[in-house]
Amino acid sequence: MGLKVAKFGGSSLADASAFERVKKIVLADPSRRYVVPSAPGKRFPGDDKITDLFYLCHAYAQKSLPIEDIVTAIEQRYVEIADQLKLDLDIKAYLLEIKEQIYQERTPDFAASRGEYLNGVILAAHLGYAFIDAAKIIAFNQQGRLDLTATGNLVALELANHHQAVIPGFYGAKPDGTIKTFSRGGSDITGSILARSMQAELYENWTDVSGILMADPRIVDDPRPISLITYSELRELAYNGANVMHEAAIYPVRQAGIPINIRNTNIPENQGTMIISSVDRQPFTGDITGIAGRKDFVIISIEKALMNSELGFVRRLLSILEEHAISFEHLPSGIDTVSLVILESELDGKLDLVLRQIDNNLSPDKVEVFHDIALIATVGQSMAYRSGIAAKLFNALAQLDINVRMIDQGSSEINIIVGIENRDFEKAIRQIYTTYVKS
Numbered sequence: 001m002g003l004k005v006a007k008f009g010g011s012s013l014a015d016a017s018a019f020e021r022v023k024k025i026v027l028a029d030p031s032r033r034y035v036v037p038s039a040p041g042k043r044f045p046g047d048d049k050i051t052d053l054f055y056l057c058h059a060y061a062q063k064s065l066p067i068e069d070i071v072t073a074i075e076q077r078y079v080e081i082a083d084q085l086k087l088d089l090d091i092k093a094y095l096l097e098i099k100e101q102i103y104q105e106r107t108p109d110f111a112a113s114r115g116e117y118l119n120g121v122i123l124a125a126h127l128g129y130a131f132i133d134a135a136k137i138i139a140f141n142q143q144g145r146l147d148l149t150a151t152g153n154l155v156a157l158e159l160a161n162h163h164q165a166v167i168p169g170f171y172g173a174k175p176d177g178t179i180k181t182f183s184r185g186g187s188d189i190t191g192s193i194l195a196r197s198m199q200a201e202l203y204e205n206w207t208d209v210s211g212i213l214m215a216d217p218r219i220v221d222d223p224r225p226i227s228l229i230t231y232s233e234l235r236e237l238a239y240n241g242a243n244v245m246h247e248a249a250i251y252p253v254r255q256a257g258i259p260i261n262i263r264n265t266n267i268p269e270n271q272g273t274m275i276i277s278s279v280d281r282q283p284f285t286g287d288i289t290g291i292a293g294r295k296d297f298v299i300i301s302i303e304k305a306l307m308n309s310e311l312g313f314v315r316r317l318l319s320i321l322e323e324h325a326i327s328f329e330h331l332p333s334g335i336d337t338v339s340l341v342i343l344e345s346e347l348d349g350k351l352d353l354v355l356r357q358i359d360n361n362l363s364p365d366k367v368e369v370f371h372d373i374a375l376i377a378t379v380g381q382s383m384a385y386r387s388g389i390a391a392k393l394f395n396a397l398a399q400l401d402i403n404v405r406m407i408d409q410g411s412s413e414i415n416i417i418v419g420i421e422n423r424d425f426e427k428a429i430r431q432i433y434t435t436y437v438k439s
């Protein structure tokens, strides 16, 4: 039988009853052999995340301010969990040691990692699984970059001795032993690396929603969940603003061809979203897979007669951006036109200078700047195979008199991006959703 790696997010481990639910889920399937916990998350709106409290400890310690009160608040959370689960663990002793280490180590990474570390100790005791410190097997190089090859070897070697284990997420260690964390939300990455290193048949990512939704629920009422999505579609949605999982968590499993299943700890019977590679997804059902978008872009539109025959025009244009360290998102072009789509924040105070240089270096016929632009990506593998899907999108927007300022379709044809005005953003997303999903 193949094995599964199951990662549980902070909201799935926020209190003792959440731990009970996790235990039920893990023990219900013997192939769930390696379990990766996050640190306890918020129990209610306004509650503290343990990781944030640990970062605070570090900041206080750096300024030689007392950290006792924060440590006590952390201790209470863990003691409550361990007591209610009736575990024989001396949480106070653990925290006493951690407190001393925070002063000794003096790095934010060390402090923050303790949230996962302690949650791992508790979860291992609760499940009756071995506890393996991630510092032993998740290897960063001395510059702080993950060393995937060394990690793969260490994981395979260590886990060969443990049929079942809990490995805390979010951190590992450099060759000199110092603790290094991934960026925020990085327990997803630990799970992905373990799944890859152990050649798991599935990477389960347990959270507090039933998978990925077709659109942002703050904009669309009760959007449908996506049951099946390819890695490429997911990348488009995530890049264009959908809040899914840590982006860096996709690569290790995607490369190894391991599917990801996003599941809801509170509704375990729901099958959630399965993320697979595109070759496994045929035939494609439904018109689109999902919609995502972001606001606050600027479009700089440049027109010049015979631009198409002017050698090096776009290169010179892009070198102006490079000179100012401005990255662009899209570059739609016509025969005599090219547009730069750039995040407003990237241009911060540099727009006038950039426009002047475009004028001086490229002698364009006309340059127009449109502010307050929102981009909406409509994503679906089907779009590459079926005709008429794009037409439906433009008709839908025209029906509401929404002015489309830019259109871009990647060469993979799995998405169409439209640039519209910020104020039309929510309206347009609702319209696109209704058009494809309800008609």
Ligand code: ASP
Pocket (backbone or CB within 6 Å): 009, 010, 038, 039, 049, 051, 052, 115, 169, 170, 183, 184, 185, 186, 187, 188
């Ligand atoms: N606990 C860490 C954070 O809050 C990592 C994670 O939850 O994945 O960012």
